[in-house]
Amino acid sequence: MRLNDLLGRRVLDTHGDVIGGVADVRLVQDGPMLVSMQRALRVDGLIVVENRATRLFGYERHVGPELLRRLVHWRLGEVWYLPWDDVEDITDDAVTTARSRTDLHRLEDFARY
Amino acid sequence: MKKVLGVTLGILTAIGGFVDIGDLVTNALVGARFGLHLAWVVIVGVIGICLYAEMCGRVVAMSGRPVFDLIRERLGPRTGLLTLVASFLVTLLTLIAEIGGVALAFELASGVNYLLWMPLAAFAVWLVIWRVKFSRLEQVFGLMGLLLVVFAVALFKLGPDWGELLHQATRPHPIGPEDWSTYAYFAIALFGAAMTPYEVFFFSSGGVEEKWTRRDLVTARSNVFVGFPLGGILSLAIMGCTAVLFLPAGIQVGTLGQVTLPVAVALGKIGLAIVLIGVFAATFGAALETALSCGYTIAQYRGWQWGKLVRPREASRFHVVMIVCIVLAMLTLLTSVDPVLVTEYSVVFAAMALPLTYLPILIVANDPDYVGKETNGPLRNAFGLVYLALLVVASLAAIPLMIITKGGQ
């Protein structure tokens, strides 16, 4: 599947409600070893934002200037991290998870990039 | 000597930003109509471009990535394309004006009509880009363009009332028949000119051409802090000359001949010869800067190999873009459109391009992936945000003011 197709997709919780949209895909370089003697980039999970319209501009990380970061986060709404194991299905136009909105963990709860 | 020549990139970039043909006429015009009541805008502009050019230089030194890479990477391909189109049009329109300016300089020197000089000017610009080493190009035209310092010499020779000039500079308001709308229009024109997008495109691409690495951080910074203030000084000298010579008599400035008149009056034939060489070098340098920037922006957006640091055949699309632009410029000028008027229209596209160009620079200068430990401190960020806000305000006000004042009349 293409990344550009995945980005922006609606994310639906276990009740079928729209939680937000896919803003980015977290990759970890610990997948199977490739011919090039490097590990493959494993899809670890999805970064989901409440308001789908805005780009992250790199501000899912804690970098400056602070005013811009706050502005972007204000526009994004909540930012959650959805581990791949919690992704139930990818349908034609949405990503579904078995979790409900209240179960989700905010992005900062995981290891800081 | 190498150290002295090491700042010519900054000087040439600044020449294209502060004393290209459009600015030569605008600065002279503003001096004749407002005296030095708009001088503060030039200073504000110098600070702004120094701030952001330093960020660009730092990003290039630390990561090797030029500005348009950052624009597409942070804004995405669609908004990046919008920025590309707007800034490319500004740059192309300026290129047209510069080639016209070179031809006008020849006309002033020879008396032969500028239209006849046009194809030669265009061909010369292309030939220099094709054959001349980047550092040589930057040294020759950067230093020759500095001959425009003759305006400062002329200003002293004219024996102005310095107290009066200071009085004007410290009072930011319109005078005489001018009102706030024309005052604001020219303030935005001067500010937009000081921070025009192709300056950062050229400066950062030039840093890559010069193969800057993190050891060249000091060089990058010297280029910025020597080049742009020098450009600002030249701007103010031109403004001062016409403020002294034309303002009291209420004479309006519209031609290149009038721009250079104060130097002829103060320093005679020798002064005139020097200023004409300076005008030729500045407009030719600006033509090189804008032509190369036309190539840089498109190539960097698309990811093509670009630059004079490789053989032309290894960067074929880059060179073809520039050839097409130069030919387009020449054809447009042969319709005898006024070259200086062309830069007026670029204001419209500049309005769109400015905030979109500078926002990614501010963001990436804070990104450790790009600049390692050399991220912006809080003071730089504060200034950066203030200038971003100023750019947005200027962008929003530019077109309405252009309509209200009918292009500054």
Add this chain to the structure above:
Amino acid sequence: MPRTPDTSGRVLHAQLHLLDRQLIDQADGHLAGKIDDVELDLDADPPVVAALITGRERITARRIAAIDTAVTVVVEDLDLDYYDNWVENHVIAKIPGAGDATE
């Protein structure tokens, strides 16, 4: 309980670190286009990045040599320079001095 991610491998965000980044040919440092898209193999176990897409070309994951502010790839037999070569042969090469270095 959320699964603690394995932090022994480098962590990247696909859109931030891969999309719209410059591609560089490992062999000669030549610029080779932008990453227009990333192909993810979500059916694999574990799901991985399968390839980088630039224009119409597909660069398989094994060709990725380094991911930095630009992404360096092993180009080998891929034809990433198709259009540039066309322009080179039909336009630029005809102008004298096209092969001369100006350095």
